[in-house]
Amino acid sequence: MHSPQPISNENVIRLWHNFRMGDECSYTSLMEIFTNPMFRYGSRFADSDDFVKDCIQDVFFELWNRRERIRQAECVKAYLFKALRMRIFREKSKWKLTEVLEENYKFIIEFDVEVNIIQQELSEEICLKLKKILESLPKRQKEILYLRFYEGMTQEKIAEVMNINRQSVYNLLHESILCLRKYWLKSPVYYCL
Incomplete structure (x- = not known):
């Protein structure tokens, strides 16, 4: 299509x-x-x-x-x-009747942004590092980063989609970015030979 x-x-x-x-x-x-x-x-x-x-x-x-x-x-x-x-x-x-709906859902992380980053400027080692860091985030943080940076949604619209209040969106987004920064600084750089 x-x-x-x-x-x-x-x-x-x-x-x-x-x-x-x-x-x-x-x-x-x-x-x-x-x-x-x-x-x-x-x-x-x-x-x-x-x-x-x-x-x-x-x-x-x-x-x-x-x-x-x-x-x-x-x-x-x-x-x-x-x-x-x-x-x-x-x-x-x-x-899956035993699953708790809001807290036990799966959110698969495969940002197309990674592909664009590879094509534009960044080396494969940095991309692998970023992917590993993103995969380590909790599912709600992955989802909020996806909606904000991939889909370009405002905090108000993210709150509507995820059915949470705006302050929770702000907190999760802030927490997600802090986690990314923290893991980025701690994570070793991978060298592809």
Whole structure:
């Protein structure tokens, strides 16, 4: 599937409004714009691509069926990420009934930023060091770094997606960055021969 051209938030808000009014073309455009970012985000929680795709499809199906009762979103991306996150947790809980939903979830870390960094400037040894440090962070810190730096979300939108308050987002983000700095200074540099 091809990647759609970047679209302004103003245009996305207009599409969202039109979709809520029953415009199928706007609905289709929203799916085209957000399916890939939602898949990248959702695949951080689940091993199965098919499971994530099913959850995305369920989110969009439910949106269409409830379009008249859905509120106007200030940030459509955050709204959809939150809906997907909740859907994944809800569906996973049906399979793993003993798992605590909010605290025992998996968040896979594979930032595409690493690939870009390699391609742009940094050597492989620094990239390996960064990957090892990121993998050592707790899952919530990984998720918050992903949403902030990969998806470019504000603290308010991260709070909405993760269903936590803004101060918690600030604290987790601050803690994550301090951990990165601490581990970066402690971690040995790897030399690739």
